[in-house]
Structure formats: C-alpha cells, structure tokens
Amino acid sequence: MEINKKIKKLLSNEDKKNPLTDQQLALKLNVSREKVTVTRQKLNIKSSKERLKPFLVEEIRSIIKKQSNISIRELTKVIQQKGYNASRYLIDQEIKKIKSPFYKKEKEIENKEIKNKKNGSNIEDPFQTVIGYNGTLKPQIQQAKAAVLYPPYGLHTLITGESGVGKSYLARKMFEFAAQNRKISENKFVVFNCADYADNPQLLYSHLFGHVKGAFTGASNDKDGLLSKANNSILFLDEVHRLSPEGQEMLFNVIDNGKYRRLGETETEHKVNLMIIAATTEDIESSLLATFRRRIPLIIELPSLKKRELQEKLDFIKLFIARESKQIKRKIILKYEAVRALLAYTPVNNIGQLESNLKVICAKAYLFFVTEVKSQVEISLDILPSEIRRSFLNESVDREEIRNLLRDDIKVEPALDRNLITSQEKNIYNVTEDIYKYIEEKNQELSGIGIPQEKINTELTFRIEEKISRLFDMTKEDFYKNKNMLKGVIGEKIYNLINEVMVMLQEELPELVLNSQLQYALAIHLDAVWQRIKSGKLIKYPDLENIKKKHPQNYAVAEKVINFINKRSDITIPRDEIGYITMYLNTVTGPDERENDQSEIAIIIVSHGMVASSMLKVANYLLGGSKVKAVNMSFNEAPNKVLKKLIALVKKIEHSKGILLLVDMGSLTGFAEIIEEKTGIKTRAVARVDTVMLMEAIRWSKLKDISLNELVARINQSNSTNLYNKKKHKVLLIYCMTGEGVALKVKDYLLHRLFNLEREYEIITTGIYNKDLEEFIADIEAAKELVGLIGNLRPQSFNSNIFFSVDEIFSEEGLERFKERVGVQEFKQEDIKIDKLIDKNIIFPLLKVNSKDEVITLLAEKLKEKGVVKDGFLDAVKKREEWGVTYIGSGIAIPHADSQYVNYSQAALAIMENSLDWSGYKVEVICMFAIKDLGVECFKEFYKILKENIELIKFTKDINLIKEALLNG
Template sequence: MINELERIINSENKKKPLTDKEIAERMNLSREKITLMRKENGIPSSKARMKPLLKKEIEKILTDKKNISKRKLTQILQDKGFAASRHIVRKEYDLIIDRENKAPENNQVVKEENCFSNIIGAELSLKTQIQQAKAAVLYPPHGLHTLIIGESGVGKSYLAEQMYRFAVQENKIKNDKFVVFNCADYAENPQLLYSHLFGHKKGSFTGAEKDKDGLIKRADNGILFLDEVHRLSSEGQEMLFNVIDNGFYRKLGETDNKEKINLMIIAATTEDIKSNLLATFRRRIPLIIDLPPLNKRSLEEKLKFIKHFISRESRQIEQKIILKYEAARALLSFEPENNIGQLESKIKEICARAYLNFISSNSNEVKITLDLFNLKIQRSFFEGSVNREDIKKLIKNDIILSPEQEEILKMAEKNKYKFDNNIYKYLEEKNKELYSLGFTKEEINQKLNELLAEKVKNVFSQAEESLFEDGKLLNELVDNKVLDMVNDVLVIIHRELPEYVLNNRLKYAIAMHLDAVIERIKSGKIIKHPDLEEIKKSNNKLYNISKKIIKYLNEEYRLQIPRDEVGYITMYLNNLDMNQSPNRTSAQPAIIVISHGGVASEMLKVANWLIGDSKAKAIDMHLDQPPMQILDELIYTAKKIDQGKGILLLVDMGSLKSFGDVITERTGIKTRVIPRVDTVMLMEAIRWAKFDNLELDDLVSRIYHSSNKYSRTKRKEVILIYCITGEGAALRVKDYLINRIPELENQYEIITTGIHDKNINHYINKLEKNYNLNAVIGNLKPDRQVNNFYDFEKIYSEAGFDRFIEKLNLKNKLKSKNNPQLLLNKNLIYLKPKVKNKEEALKFLSQKLIRAGVVKESYYKAVKEKENWSVTYVGDGIAIPHADSKHVNYSQFALAILEEKIEWSGFKVDVICMFAFKDLETENFRKFYSKLKKKLSFIKKAEEIEVVKEALING
C-alpha cells in the first residue's frame, strides 16, 4: 500500500501536488488513513512537497522584478500552474526577503529585536518572557531545553516559532531545522509514537517494510517542538529524558547501534505540569516560560491584537475595514474563554459577516458594526467587565484599518479608478475568495455579480468624462504596448471607415479587449468565437477590415492572435456602425436584466458605456423584497419594450428564473430566461441582439454558446434523440449512429427520451441551460428554432447522415464499410432461442434488428414477402433470410443457432443468419459465409456468444 502511495506521489504534478483527500480518492481509502500513512513514512504534505519548486520559482521572479507586489507575484505563479494561495506565497516571499536582509553586505545582520518585535507586548507584559526565550536560544552549546506553559490560545506555538527564527538569525541553527510534533496524535499508541519520534528498523513491527528515520533525526542540530507534551505517556516522557541525558537514541527494533543527536527541545502544555508531567522529565527541562492569559494583559495590548487581526483580514479581502466606535468598545470588553486564539477566530468570523454585507449592498466600505456580533459580545460592554473609562482613553472614534502601509495606500489612491481588465480572471479570483469565507454556490453567484458591479461602479461613478477623454484612465488600465496597438488600430479604422466619427468608447473597449487577448495568449487559453461564419456573412465589410487589423497586429507586434478574434473586433465595429447609422430600424429581441440589490442598473450602465447605448432595461430588486412584488413592474416593462420578437430576461438567481413563463402567460409575449447574469453576459446579449433578423431563440443559443468562453467548468457536449410515442425508437436511432460511428459516445453524451409526457420546447430549453446541444434528432420537429435538427427519415438517409457527420465534424470517425469485425454485434447472436418454426424465427430475428436500429419497421414484412417467392436455404443446415436494402439502415448480421432443427422450405435448418445489407460489397458477404461454413460444427457446439463471434471474426 505504501508503494502505491509513493508511486502516486512520484507521478504527481510537482506544481500542484495531490492533497491527502485526492490521494484517498485514487486509492479508495479514507483521508485519515492516507494522512497517517504519509506521516508514518516521513512523506511531507502537499504544500511542503510544492515548496522547494515554489521557492525556486519565486527567487527567479524576484531576480527580475524586485519590487513586484505579493498579489502580482501570486497571480504569476498561479498562471504558471502552481496551486499556491496568496498566504503561502506571502510566507515564502517574506522568508526570502528576510534572508536577503539578514546576511550579506558588510557582514551585517538584522538586529535580534526584529525576530520578536512583531510579538504584541514584547516590551510590556511579555518583556520577561521574551528575555527568557532569547537566553534559552543563545545558551551554549545547543540552547536550553524549554517548557512553555499557559492557557489555550495564549500564543505558545507562536513564541516557539519566533525562538526558532531567532536561532536562525543568530546562526545557532540552519534554516528549515524546526520540527513540530503534536504529542496528542499518538498519545494512545506508544509503538507508533516511538516510531514517529525515533524511527524504526525494517521488520521491527508489522508494516515496517523499510528503515525509517524519525523526527528526532530530522531535528538534529535544530529545534524539536513538542506541542501538547502533557499528552505523552509516561513511557514517552522517559524516552525523551534519556535522549536529553545521554545525547543518544536508538531506533525502534535497534539493539546494538546508538545514534548521536544534538538538539534543543521546546515543549508546550496547557495543563498543570506537576500533575501531568513526570518529575524526572520536569527536572530535565531547566527553563519554564509562563505566558499570561489575555485578561492579565493590558487593554492597550488587547486593542493591538484586535487591530492586528482586522488588518490581516483587510489584506485578505484587499479592502479597508472600518471598526465602528461602539463595536470597538464591545470587542475590548469581550473576554474570550480561549484567549487570543478565540479572539482571532471571532474577529475572522465578524469580518466575514462584514464583508458579506459589503458585497450584498451598495456600500463602498467594509464596516464592522455592533449588530454583527453575537449577543455574548454585545452584552459584554454593558455588563461592565472592563472599566469604560479605560476604554475611552484608548479609543475616541471609529478605527480605520487598511490592507497596506501608508505609502502603499497613497499608491492605491492614485489607482482608485483601476479595476482588473481581464474580467474572467477577476471573477475566478473572487470566487475562490468567497468560497474560502464559507459562502454557498448560490450565494457566490449572486455576490460575484454584485462585487463586479460595485467595482466597475467605482470606476465610472468617480471618473469624469474628461478623464476618459484625455486618456488618464486608459493609461491606468493597460500598458504602453497595448496603447500603441490601439492607436494603430484606430488609424486603420479611420482609413477604412472615414464616414464615421471614432469615439472614446471604441478606443476603451478595443484596448480592454486586446489586453485580455494578450493575457490569454500568454496563458495558452485561446477562445473560440461562437459563430464566426455568421459574423462574416452578416458584416462582410467590417469582417474584412477586422482581418486587416489582426494581420497588422500579428506582423507589427509579432503576436499570434487567432483568427476567431476577427469576429470580436467585427462586433465592436458593428456597434460603432449601427450606433451612427440612422436607418437601422429593424425589430430586435428586447432585453431586461433583473437582479437583487442595485446591481442590474450598474451592469447596464457599464455595458452601455462600453459598447454604446442600447434599448435594454434594468430592474433592481431589493434583497428583502418578495419576488411577486416586482412582477407587475416587470410585466409593464416587457409590454413597453417588446418589438414583436420577444423578451430575453437575464436574471441572477432564485425565483426570478420562473418569471419567463408568467410573463408569457399574462402578456402573450414570448419570453426566454437565462440565469446567473453578469456584466460580460449582458454585453454579449446586447451585441448579438443588434444583428438584423436574429430571432429570440437564436439569441439565447448564441449567448449560451458564447458564455462557455468564460465558464469555469466545461459544459458537456450533447446530442438529443427523442420520439413522440416513447423512447424505443430513439434508442434504435442511437444504436444506428453508434454502429456507424463507433467513437460517437466518446465525443458526445447521447440523451434519448420519449416526449409523450413532455413539452419538447421546454425540455430543449432546459438542456441548453446545462449543456452544449450540438444536434437534435426526432420524429416531430419542435415549434421553436433548433440548430442542427434532423428527423428520423433524414438521419437514416445517406444525404441526411452525411450532413450530420459533416456538421459535427465526424467524417474521420466513421467505421470502415469493409471491416468484418463490425458486421457481427454480439448482442445480435442468439444461442438456442426458443423458436419452433420458420415464422417464429423470421419474426424473432427481424424484431431484434429493428430494435437495434439496423433496419426499418418495414423490414419484417419485406423478409416474409421475399421468403414467399425465393428459397433462402444455402445448404449445411444454414438459412440466410434477407430483404431489399431500401429497408436497411446499415449492414449487419443477426445469427441464431437452434437447439433443434426446424422445417425451412422443405429443408432442415438449425443455423439462421439474417443478413441486412446496405452498402456492403458481395466479396464481404462471401468471406463471412465462408467462415460461417468452415466453423459450422464448432459454432453449433459453442456455449458462449463471445466464442461464436471470435470464431467468425478471427477464425
């Protein structure tokens, strides 16, 4: 089992190592089992396995970009394929910078105070403890063994880690020589405890398949931190004080050899040491550091903890957080049972609630208010546990906490109009962030839209039109290279379309688009245009201009912009064209966007600014407003803007999705609904709706198709086959297609259904919301327009079948017409079927071929007619009944081997081979019959169908 674990880990992507959960799924074991196996065998966690490569890559990036921000660094690493969170990157970044600052020029080192200066209270309530910690580390030769005691959550582990950093700084130990062991993990299993700490010899116990070093070996010439040391059994404590006394240890199962060890032990416990630790063990720990609980520390330090934790959350969400005056007073009064640890946990929870309020409202500030606290914290201020006058001395107003320091804040103010120009990447980042805060998928969909609208709202509401006109905003959003490209593009457009006045919206939109294109090319994510040929056909002049633009950019800037981008540039030009052409009066599908909060209006404002004014309407729904209250306004708006081509309703979530049927029922206006709307989708809808003669269903199909380019999960490719009377005929068509195209199911999911109990239009609508619907095959055409529809008669015809495989690009997937292996399906071989006469045999095999989709319903009747005027007995007890090829869908044999011979036109028959031929040459039939005759005696004795097929195919 361990070999399998090592094999999986050795073959993993080193930039994105497998988690214990992912490994457990592969090995069909529990995650706990994998974690235990990994630890027992000294295999690092996924994060630890990634760190060496991550560290190397960070150092490489910092060589070229010393002033890069941690956020940008994280993004670069993620683009390179690392599964690295901002927290991990920040930690490695800080270690690298600390190391660079500590050594080099003029043999200077960082002052020792820096290692402990970030401990709150280092110069106040913890001054003595910090001095003890320094003395313990500096004591020759390897430091003093130390026991840190104190209640849960007072910072024992944190102090131990700072002692390690201090030891590295003072060159007492090397980096990465801090080994942590939680004694509670193996408290009840002394053998595993011994193995984990000291290692073991091969064969020392069941499962010990090879020699293994323990944690003590890893901590040699370093520090071993034993957390929850009180959970060690008496035997475990004795093991340790023998190491302390003698400086030697033996592996489990070792009887002769002893290994020398030099290390410093730091232990921590929350319990009374006299009751829980052996006196012999306590005597061997010369230094005890007692950390006080939070209520024994000053109010000033408590406020520093509060600010520190909120500042950290501020960095996490990249927003300043305002701690309201009353809320700050309540937090200072709150006495958490688990000290600093519980205070930190509560503040994280409170900040998450504040952030939820921020992204679900029109506020541009994250505020921590009293109503976000639970009753226990709210009451703490009024119960007087802390002197109010002392609180007043510390705080007098709201406290504002920002993600970065003051100079960085100034830089952020300079860039206040900037937002991520790659919207897709922006959505993905925020999705991860919200998920980490515990939101549900439904909430995340809503919050992403609100957050996006809020972010772009800040851009457009704060910026004056003059800011856009003089290019200030554009300079903030894209680099100089993109600006040069845009200016060149505008020159080409002006030369090709001199009759139009170019506006700043076009410049802005093309700049944003080209910037995103370059990012996609760099990351290898090439986006396909959903309907390039339609664009070319509808806007040939603009299409050709766009081709010139892309060709110029590729040649001049040495890019590889794909052909599909011609379609998108054409759409931008098309908006410019139509916005200035007064004679464009053809009807279009009307668009209404509706969502919770004030988001719909902001999305529409941004969309109209970027691609030109539209006739789309926005309706904002209050978060606490019942859906039915908004319905009257929605129906009024639908009636007002309908141009006779129906209404497209773009909604965010929830019950709004059901409004389409209600509008149609009450107004008679055809309405289609698309959920999970965002600004990008709205822009796509407005663009496509402006195309002449585009029907509502076409618009919906294009939006679903186009939306795949920024969907985080790939939608399934689907073919739908339905029959009005039941699923049987649909299954026969499926078998027919699979037989002729064996790899069809590898590329498409084929859904079959009967529609006697369904509304086929609604059923197709539902499929389109969840899948890419590539083709629809049925015996009754739906009322709505469907791309790639084929009725049964056409799909069975050669012309219709050829059109089907051409549309779905399946020509190279067809089976060879002359492949004998595909002429005999094991599901059409029958051993000892219960047929008593010729009539039953013909009916039995015909029905099997019909149900398999090999032949048409008329085949059985045609076979019987042929038997009336010809003899199909061919000798050796074999009959080969058949019918004309016009009754056949594709070539196939059905074979029945009888237990008893039956009468067949005056002959005795026990092998019946019903032959359906469509496009098969005579030679193929002759070869098949030759094998059948040659292997006849063997086949008649066969007990398994696979044996029969093998004999007839391979001899």
C-alpha cells in the first residue's frame, strides 16, 4: 500500500481529541518524519494541531457558555480531564480568538475574497505578489488584512520572526493594501528604525514626537516629528526591541488615546490618527514591557525559511536570480544539481541571506562567463560555496519532493526593458573594469597567504591576457559596427580622442590600419580608466618591467599612446597603463599566435579497475565537463596491451600542446617516454593521481600560455607543498587581561559549538596580566601560523581581520564571522555526543530544595556561571513552564528555554532527596536542558538512558557513578 493510503487510513481512525502527530505517524509507518510531513501536505491534510482545533474550540465554547468567568488554568484542567491533548498555551490562544472581534473581521475578509473570486473581480491584491500568499503565509496575510481594515484606523500590529524572514516587506504590503482600500488618507509609509536612537531618549523623543524651540540646546526652531508625518497613515517601527523601557512608555499615550506632546510642551496636545506596525527578531516576553505588549493587540509571527514550503523556496531562488538576470541583461542558467543543493540549504538569516548568497553566486557565474571559463552565465554546482554544496548531503530534505519540483535545468530570462542599455554593451564595459578588480583582489589574496610576488605576477598576467582576449572576441559582434552606438556608450570626448590615437598607432604599426577591433576595445578600456581615475582608484599593473622586456616594440608604442593622451586630455593617466595598452597591442599584432594558444594540453587518466572513469565522472560533474579521456585497466591486463590502447588514443585526439598522462602507479609513468618515441608527440606523466589532482590539471591546462612542462611542474609542486596553504602548525590564541578563566570559558564554548576545532588547530589559552602581549604573539608567530586571536583587548599591531572580541565570539553573528575568517566552515559538524552534554560540576545528587522555582533557579544559575547560557535564560525557562508543564513521566521533568538564550548544548541534573511538586506531578529528577546544537537522536538516546537508569540515579550520592550511568547506561 502506498504511503499516502496508509496515512489516510491511520488518520481516519485517530482519536479526534489526540490527533496523531507527524512523528507518531512516522514511527507507525517506519519512515522519516519529513517524509510524512511532505506527503501529508501534498494530500492537503492539516497538521495535528490544526485537526485538533475545531473540536477543541467547540469544547471551549461549550464550557465558557456555562462558566463565563472560568480561569485559563481551570479551563485547561477541565479540557485535559476530558481527554484532550492540549497545552495551556494553545487553549489560551484559542479562547482569545473566540472572544476577539478581530477574529470575526478576519473571517469577513476571507468570505469577501471567496465572493470576489467567484464574481471574477479584477482588483489586484498587493499581497498576491508575496511568495506564500496561498501557501505558508496565508494565515499571516489574512491577519495582516484584517488588522489594516479594522475600524477606525487599523489595529496596531507587532510582526515577529527571525532575521531575514520578511517582516519589513510584510509591513510595506500592509501599507499598500491600506492605500488600495482607502484606509489611509495620506499616502506616506513612515519608517523609523528604533536602533538608531536606542540609547538617547531625548533624541528619540524629538525624532518621534518633534520639539519646540528651546526644548534643548540647539533646538532653534519648532520641529514636527515622525508621528506628525504619519498622521492619517502608517508608522512602521523596525527593531522595536531596541527601544528602551522609557522609549516604549513614550508611545503609551499615542496608542491609548491618539494624543502626544512635542518635546518641551507642557499643555498643548496634538491629535494623531495612525496605525502602528512594529517588528522584532527578539522574544517579546523578555525584550518588551508587558504594558507595551498589551497595547499591541495583534501579533503576526512569520515562519523561518526552513518552515516554508519547498515550492516557495524555489520561487524565492527564481525571483532573486531573475533580479540579477535583469541587472546583467542576460539569461542565467541554473543547473539541476545546483538547484537541488540550494533547495536543501538553510541560510542562518533566512530569505535575506539567501538573496545575498545568490547575488554573490550570480556575480561569480557572470565572471566565469566574461572570462570565458564558461560559454554562458551558468550557476553550476562547482561555483556554489562549499556549505551550500554539502547541504544536500547534510540537511534532512525530502529528495522525492525535490524530484517532483525539478526535472531539468532552470532558465531565467531577464525582464525586457527598452530603456536600458543592451546586454552586449554592459558585458564589454564590465570586462575592462573587472580586470582592475581582479588584479586588486587576487593580488591582495595571494600576497596575504605568502605567495612570492614573482609567482603572483605570472598568474595575474595570464588572467589579464585572457580577459583582454575576451574583450576582443566581443568586439566581433555586429553591435560594434555601429559607431553612433559606441559614441553613445563612451561619450563624444573619448570617442574623438581614440580616433586620434588610432591615427598615431597606424603610423607606428601599419598593420593596424582599418583594425576596428582595437579601436573599439581601446575606447571601452579608456572610458573605464577615466572613470576609475575620477573616483580616486589606483591603477596598477602586476609586472610592468617584465612586459617591457618581453614586448619592447609594443611597449614603446604604448608609452607614446599614454604620453599623447596625457597631452590632449585634462587628466593624467599613470604609467602602469602602459602595461595594459601593451597587452592590447600584443593581442592584435600577433593573432596567429593567439589563435594557436587557444588549444589545450590533452589529458589522459589511466588507472586500474574502474577508478579512472569514476574520477573523471566526478571531476566533470564538479567542473562542468572537460575533454579528458579515461582508460581503465583490469588488474590482470598485460601492460603492453594497455600501451597499445594509449598509443591509438593519442593519435586520435588533438595534441598540439602535448599529452599529459595521469596514472595511479609509478610504474605506468614509463609509458610517456614510449608513447613519445612511437608517435613523436610530446608526452609527460604524473603518478599517484587522485580526483583533486585531476581537477587541478584540468583547470591549469586551460591557461593560455601554460606549457606541458609547466603544467607538470605545477602538479608536482601542488603534491609536495600546496602553493596556497602554509604548512606551519595552525594556532588559535585566546587570552584574558586578568587571568586564564575567561579564556578557558571561551575555549569550552568553541569546542562545544565547533566539534572538530581542536583536531585542526592548536588552541592556546592564557592570562596576559603579567605578559607583554605583542611579544607573546611574536613568539607564537615565529614558529607557528596564528590564524585567530580572541581576547578583550586588541593588540595595536595585530591584523584586525582575524581578531575577535570575547563578546563578539559569544554572539551568533560573531561566531559566523569567526568560522568564515578562520575557515571553520569547512569542518563537518556532527550531532553533539552525549559525553559533551554531561558535566559533573552541574550534577546535584540528593538535593534538598523546597520548591520547583528554587531548583529551576539553581540549575539555571549554574549553567550561567559555566557560560553555557546567556542572560534571560532563567526568565525564559520560567515563562516556558507557564505555557505548559515540562513533566514527561517516570518522575522526570525537563525544564528548558529557546536556543536563542543558549551558547552551547549542556544538561544540568538535580536528583531530589524527596519528591517535589511539579505543577501537580511528583518529580524526583530534574534535567534542565540548554539546547543549541543538539541532534534529535542524541536527545532521544540521552532520555532513554536517563529513564532506564532512573532508579540508580535517584539513590546514589556518587556523581561519577551518575555520569558513568548517563554516558554508558
């Protein structure tokens, strides 16, 4: 029986008061929870909570009809006694809806939309462009519409959700909806970021409410504030959690009475009619005053990207790539495997980060196109960042659902806009500017990791030639035969100057007569130079003296060109430009040589078994294809037979730059000499091939000027000592000004969050109150590679890019920056092991306490002392207890809080000497979980061991024995 039939059958017989959760269904069907969730959604079956609600609401209505003043606590007790599996929090939410007139308004809107749809209304709903309009966000959009239409001026609303989920975007759509429905008379969406004045109440008050002359020093005139601007419209308060308590209190009178006073006014009150929309990423219970929360009647919670439907995630990907496609005026091809990886990837900062990532990815794809690495703007698996490439393997996604969404590559076309310049113009213009950017960035990157300048110059010269060749290839297009179009792009001044330059060049180099390609290429290049100089950007050529020695004639002509331009123009072009002009001249004065250099070195990979073809398949998959040939040898195949195959193959393939054999065993390297002797074709061999070597060989073989011997030298050098990585032992230094205690706490935190960190880096912790920090760092750097420094004071002479303050490391943003800069993101992060959860210093056997609150406070404070949790954890745990009791049976309670208050996963354990009342249940063991990176399976395993060993744990004072029981059962 298919899974959808099985699910339908199980749900048809479920207890309506206790609907089966996806996890329970998964256990019954022996499949993953994700599989059940996806199948249920495809069948349009609601979640267990949504299936429960109709019955629960009916039960609540029945009870409050008889007992209208019943408390939430008593109501919850009655409901649960009737057999409903419903928390106090859920019951509280539903009874608020039942009693709220806003709930009726939401239903009215839903009915009106259904009616309009039946009547074929053509009114365009601003929300229809929101991804998830009829999907994941349908309830939130219905709430938003109801809030806007609520009389008289709309219902003040708080939008919550993680960073990057689209809170500001939803607020903007609410404004557009209000304007469309004439709920606002002033078409102004007034935005105020509360973070800007969070620490200055006076400026905050002035900015929001305005001030009168003389209200404070510098107030020379009366000034209206944002409230006045937002009158008869909407005021959006972004990052409202950054408002101080005083700032929140300032808004009370506005929300309650629609009145306010400007700063400095004592009697006059101003009337204002407006709707306030606020947004926050924080937990509102801990970040906003209770009195402020009560004044905001509607809370709309936006889900994270991970909780959105996969189709919606694909829509976001298409949308963001379409924007970039419009920007570069070119079609972008999104390869099938790349889409799969992107769908599996869950960015930390949700939709915002996904958009940012795709901008970078599209830029990289465009660069590969411009530099002719690829023939089209193509997002393939190999150009995705490593964390995205790995996501399809690591994330728990439903591959079948991805297959149902995708069958092939996705082609994204740019939106047509005739007012924009053509894609051809922009591509050519950007090629020239990209030469400079590439040189600056690559030079800085390579010199920063210790590559000799000579090698850097050689590499950059290759790249400049490739880019200039690309520019000349573009000038073959018919577009550039239209001189008026060229003049429109670069301006008449530069156009006329280049015409004069061409006259001079033709006198020096007669072969350039009528060479329009050079004219167009130089025109575009000179315009980019002009703009760069005006903006104050330096122009450098990586190896000017070497160019002068290799191409003396063209160098001398280029020098005359620069001198000529400097005399005829109002800016001075630096001498480094002589190098670039020389390269342009080289390109057109030696076309035959340039064409011949386009061929690549032929590569053949030879290995025993089926390894050669397998390695080539992987390399082609990651690099997007190659001309490499693979020869598989069986283990009992005679070498002479293989040699004959190779000779026949060598004669067939293009070999103008020679043949490279990559072989698995050293004995096969002798084939190269025999092949060259038999065929007369230059052949070289490198042994101990692996996939990485093959990929490097393929990439390097595409370099225009590389010879066969140079390619072999590069591969051998890469095998012995990696050019791009220092081999010194890598070190992280963590220090504290007053002693080693804080440094050890930071180390403990990092090892819990980044489980493989200690395998890759030596971690040194120290106090520096009695040390010269600069000297201490210098001693480390003399023998080792210092890749990161964490402390509470930055050394003046130290590289700030790899310094991290202690406070920064304990923030999620800071940890992400640390991972990126130090390279930790390359590590495979596995689920935390149970031994990481247990610390004997936070196990308390036979504890004597008098109340639930007392033991919660004790355990939370111990976790705080150890650095496991942040400020606010204790309050969050207590708040969680108010929503629903955390007793889980067998005399065990597991109080906990949201992961935003946790630095790393840890469990604190208290074993009561006498059982403790836990909201009506008897509890002997309290396990307080601080959950950050904890895997579900790890939690289940820990709880299973705890439950199985509960009798031993309850009656022993030996902490080591308790820890041993929890670790090994």
